[in-house]
Amino acid sequence: MPRIATLRPQAGGGSRPRPRRGGGMLMARALGARKTAWLAAALVWALTANGVAAEDWPTRQPIRVIAPASAGSTSDIMARIVFEQVGRQLGQTVVVENRGGAGTTTGMAAVAKSAPDGYTILVNSTSYVVVASTYAKLPYDPYDDMAGIALLAHFPxxxxxxxxxxxxxxxxxxxxxxxxxxxxxxxxxxxxxxxxxxxxxxxxxxxxxxxxxxxxxxxxxxxxxxxxxxxxxxxxxxxxxxxxxxxxxxxxMSPRRSSLVPDMPTTLEAGYPDADYNFWMGSYLPAKTPRPIIERLNAEVAKALQDDGLKTKIAQLGGEIETMSVGQFNDFIAKERAVNAEIVQLIGYQPQ
Missing domain, CATH: 3.40.190.10 (Periplasmic binding protein-like II)
Structure with a gap:
């Protein structure tokens, strides 16, 4: 039978409840249950919020693409031709913004500090990994503040x-x-x-x-x-x-010959196996962007790179398209960062 509180006379003629035994424990249990329910609700809300953001993305315009170099540069041209095609696929307006300066770090910082909602994208060259070794201090964390979307192309x-x-x-x-x-x-x-x-x-x-x-x-x-x-x-x-x-x-200076100059030998063929250099273009988002949005963009970029007109434009720039999954691209970034760090050490360059 449940234990209930009883009333006992008080000096003033009134009565006050006599607490039942174990009340403190029951109160703690109640508070614990309430806290657990609150945490569970918060988790569901967070998962739902990310899910909705990813599922509904993109719902507003425009998508901003930052090229951290001057107009007419390879980064600028690739940002325009690739993501304008992505915009057509998504039915969204894409605006390319040139944010050059400080060895591309000005534009990279702008993206790293932007909202992780899929509406601010970076297109950059190998400089994305180089600056981690050549700059003593950066206005963002080059390892943790951005995440790769997709490799776009190699440029010999x-x-x-x-x-x-x-x-x-x-x-x-x-x-x-x-x-x-x-x-x-x-x-x-x-x-x-x-x-x-x-x-x-x-x-x-x-x-x-x-x-x-x-x-x-x-x-x-x-x-x-x-x-x-x-x-x-x-x-x-x-x-x-x-x-x-x-x-x-x-x-x-690449592992294989270029289709634009097919008769020109590589440095490897000329007898210098360590004289090559891998120059490429990739795309990125702020690191905390929901993974489904990153995956969606990866798929849209891969689709865009299969467009015949886009293939022709990239080939005219000397580019060689290569597509990767999100995981493969981020592994590639890590390897390229290590290679360029070795070169910096090899030549004795002191980060500025």
Whole structure:
């Protein structure tokens, strides 16, 4: 039979309840049950909120895509052609915003600090992993503040020279017989281009004086004028001048030949297996974005990259499309980050 409270007379003529035994324990149990129910409700709410966000995404416009480089750069062009196609697939407006500066870290910080709702996307080159080793301090955490969506394409670097060098052998011979007399253009100290040329020089065992430029057009202009001996960069930056005979292309710095210059040997084929450099473009979101949104975008990007018109545009840029799952891409990022950290250590570069 349940125990109930009884009333006993009080001095003032009234009565007060006499607590039953174990009341404190029952109160604790009640509070514990209430707390458990509250936590369960909160968990359900959180899961439902993420589920709704992912299921309903995208429900508002526009989707903002940040290219952390200037207009006309490879990052900018890829952001536009890939995500405008993704926007058409989703029936959404896509706005590309150029946020260059500080070796692409200005744009990356903007994305890292944005709301993790799938409406702010980053498109960046290998710089995404390079800056973790070349910058002493960043306005965001390069390891934990962003998550990969998808790899977009690889863009082979090439070694371009002034007209006095006809082959890679000519360049290497000159570099070895005239120590430190050659000059090499570099777009940004500590950038992907800088690491690429340093890796090449280390593998071919000669030194060159690095001349920094603000952009590829300036470096290529100096190359064509004969005031610069060599430069390493993506094909679109040098191909037209090479076709016009104003500069020479002597090697592809990738594991395989480029379809744009199929007769040009790779550095591996030329006998320098450690002179290659992997330059690529990828897309990213803030790290706390719900996984279903990341997976959805990965699928939409993969679909966009199968569009024939988009394939043609990327091929004209010298790009080679490769698709990966979200997990595969993030594994790829980790490996590339380690490779570039090794190059930084190899050349003795001190983070700035």
């Amino acid at each position: 670097f090439v070694v371009a020279t002034s007209r006095k060098y006809k082959t890679l052998a000519d360049l290497v011979t000159a570099g070895r017989t005239q120590p430190a007399s050659l000059s090499s253009g570099s777009v940004g100290i500590g950038s992907s281009g800088h690491l690429a040329i340093e890796r090449f020089l280390h593998a071919t065992k000669f030194r060159a004086t690095l001349v920094p430029f603000r952009g590829a057009p300036e470096a290529v202009t100096e190359l064509a004028a004969g005031r610069l001996d060599m430069y390493a960069g993506v094909l679109p930056n040098v191909l037209e001048l090479a076709k016009a005979g104003e500069i020479n292309l002597v090697a592809v």
